[in-house]
Amino acid sequence: EDQVTQSPEALRLQEGESSSLNCSYTVSGLRGLFWYRQDPGKGPEFLFTLYSAGEEKEKERLKATLTKKESFLHITAPKPEDSATYLCAAGHYNTDKLIFGTGTRLQVFP
Amino acid sequence: SQTIHQWPATLVQPVGSPLSLECTVEGTSNPNLYWYRQAAGRGLQLLFYSVGIGQISSEVPQNLSASRPQDRQFILSSKKLLLSDSGFYLCAWSLAGANTFGSGTRLTVV
Numbered sequence: 001e002d003q004v005t006q007s008p009e010a011l012r013l014q015e016g017e018s019s020s021l022n023c024s025y026t027v028s029g030l031r032g033l034f035w036y037r038q039d040p041g042k043g044p045e046f047l048f049t050l051y052s053a054g055e056e057k058e059k060e061r062l063k064a065t066l067t068k069k070e071s072f073l074h075i076t077a078p079k080p081e082d083s084a085t086y087l088c089a090a091g092h093y094n095t096d097k098l099i100f101g102t103g104t105r106l107q108v109f110p
Numbered sequence: 111s112q113t114i115h116q117w118p119a120t121l122v123q124p125v126g127s128p129l130s131l132e133c134t135v136e137g138t139s140n141p142n143l144y145w146y147r148q149a150a151g152r153g154l155q156l157l158f159y160s161v162g163i164g165q166i167s168s169e170v171p172q173n174l175s176a177s178r179p180q181d182r183q184f185i186l187s188s189k190k191l192l193l194s195d196s197g198f199y200l201c202a203w204s205l206a207g208a209n210t211f212g213s214g215t216r217l218t219v220v
Contacts, residue, residue, distance in 0.1 A: 015163045026209075031207075032207060032208075034207075034208050036211075038199035041198075041214070041216070042168050042213060043116075043200050043211035043212050043214045044154070045211075046208045046209075046210060047211060049207060049208055063194065069142075087153065087154070087179075089154075089209075091207070094167075095208075096159070096161075096204050096206065096209075097144075097159060097169075098156070098209055100153040100154040101153055103153060104150055107178050
């Protein structure tokens with residue numbers, strides 16, 4: 001069964017304290033691994049797509065990496081405005097459907 | 111550029127009442143369209159997706175239905191709401207790859 005699991009469920013960081021979020025996936029035929037940011041009461045905002053193991057993408061303080069079984073979202077020197085829920089999703093090869101994890105709720109304190 | 115509109119933003123409905131949520135996409139043709147539901151503290155659950163006018167696939171059995179009367183219009187409906195239908199409903203579109211989400215509708219069934 002296709003499945004996406006994110007850890008930890010919640011993460012509290014001091015401003016400037018770097019860390020990583022994990023997304024492990026089991027999908028028969030991965031089309032892409034997607035990362036989103038979601039603020040409370042809003043729709044998810046697209047961050048990255050990774051297509052193959054070894055691929056990396058960066059945006060400001062965020063860097064996403066991909067292996068054959070998991071993806072990491074690295075947050076370097078986070079700021080309070082990085083506080084949000086981060087969702088990952090796996091796309092199946094034959095469809096445009098995405099399978100979402102339950103997210104990691106990140107809080108960054110000044 | 112492409113935009114997605116979803117309304118209303120919030121809705122409070124009594125049990126047993128009907129529901130109609132509308133989503134429209136601008137700036138693209140023949141997109142894949144999706145309805146998701148997000149329960150509190152949980153991930154996104156795909157409810158319906160559509161690859162074209164009149165073509166609807168249901169992902170989970172439920173009290174809801176979807177229709178696509180026009181290429182860029184997607185409607186989520188119910189004849190009689192249940193308490194368990196409460197949640198955050200999100201519409202999304204894609205051509206190939208990442209889903210782009212609307213701003214969501216917070217539905218509370220009382």
